[in-house]
Amino acid sequence: MLEIYMVNLENNLDKEAFDTLLCYVSEDKKAQIHRFYHFEDSQRALIGNVLSRYAICKGLNIKNSDITFDKNEYGKPFLSSQNNFHFNISHSGKWVACAVSDYPVGIDVEVIKNIGFDIAKRFFSKNEYDELQKQPDDQKRAYFYKLWTLKESYIKAVGKGLSIPLDSFTISVEKSAIVNSNEALIDYSLLHFSLDESTFFAVCAKNIDSYKKIVFDVKEFYNEACKTL
Ligand SMILES: CC(C)(COP(=O)(O)OP(=O)(O)OC[C@H]1O[C@@H](n2cnc3c(N)ncnc32)[C@H](O)[C@@H]1OP(=O)(O)O)[C@@H](O)C(=O)NCCC(=O)NCCS
Incomplete structure (x- = not known):
């Protein structure tokens, strides 16, 4: 199983939606998001984290509050409680993406x-x-x-x-x-x-045998995230 979730940021989140999504991330992540000078960088980091939470909740059928992230010595985030569910995120320009798989994955x-x-x-x-x-x-x-x-x-x-x-x-x-x-x-x-x-x-x-791509615009993703997390 490989799923690739993508969010298009052609439109920005408004302040209320941004603050709502911020409630779903850890205190450390919040602090990192607030340190960015440009809104676009904060938004990409926020959506990246929330998108990975969304994909993990969907994939494992768990609640956002059950998620704890750890990082390996090179900075790659992984799920503390799961050895066989992998994810990775990337962000650039108007796109944020998250891939999830049963095997180690990079995007x-x-x-x-x-x-x-x-x-x-x-x-x-x-x-x-x-x-x-x-x-x-x-x-x-x-x-x-x-x-x-x-x-x-x-x-x-x-x-x-x-x-x-x-x-x-x-x-x-x-x-x-x-x-x-x-x-x-x-x-x-x-x-x-x-x-x-x-x-x-x-x-x-x-072991990619098949894969699924799911593309959201930012509004759709916001609604989906609020329903799921
Ligand atoms: C940090 C690195 C993993 C990716 O950096 P990047 O391309 O700038 O950033 P991306 O948006 O693709 O990925 C960033 C995300 O990868 C994840 N990440 C961090 N370290 C990672 C690692 N060691 N392995 C995998 N993923 C990692 C994080 O989730 C990070 O997002 P976050 O900080 O918002 O949580 C690293 O490979 C790097 O610095 N690359 C340099 C790029 C370069 O010079 N490439 C030349 C190619 S010819």
Whole structure:
């Protein structure tokens, strides 16, 4: 089972709705949310946390008050009380996403920006960089972001952050697969998709056989969250 929940933030939450959702998160998270300077950053962090709570309550049929999060030594949040229910969140631009699975999972969302490709030479493996160079000019940026999000989703599934050097494994964008000979990587599956022309999503999990995508706008999500949490 893999479910991918996504919230579109084209419209902002109003103050009342923001404050209502804030009641569902922990005191630590509230403090973190209040520390952001920009409202957009606070909103993404709030929705990310509430979305993971929503997905967990749905998936495990439990109450929000039963949820306690912990973090591994690299900062990846996990459920303290469950070893076989996994989740991961990502936020960028107008999107917040949460993937839940019976197996370790990572998700990455990136808004396409006009950054230079020199970053690819620094961070991608040699094979990945060579493949990028082969792409037609008008497709290079999309290719770069697909690869970036796929790599990031793998790192997030493993949960060890950038202690895994980004050039230490190779991903084929065409196959959506890790193509190293390293046996330990074989049962990780990858998928990528986009929901608008400026954002890419990638998900990595062990044993993806099928998956479901659920997309909300922020108002719909607010109503759903209030009903469920
Ligand atoms: C922190 C990191 C896990 C992801 O960072 P990011 O892409 O900036 O942020 P995302 O929005 O995708 O994910 C953030 C969420 O991931 C989760 N997270 C934090 N540490 C994590 C870890 N070690 N593993 C998995 N998930 C993690 C948290 O829930 C966090 O959200 P929160 O702080 O609101 O709770 C890390 O991989 C990182 O810093 N990457 C750098 C990006 C980079 O340079 N990429 C180059 C690719 S070529």
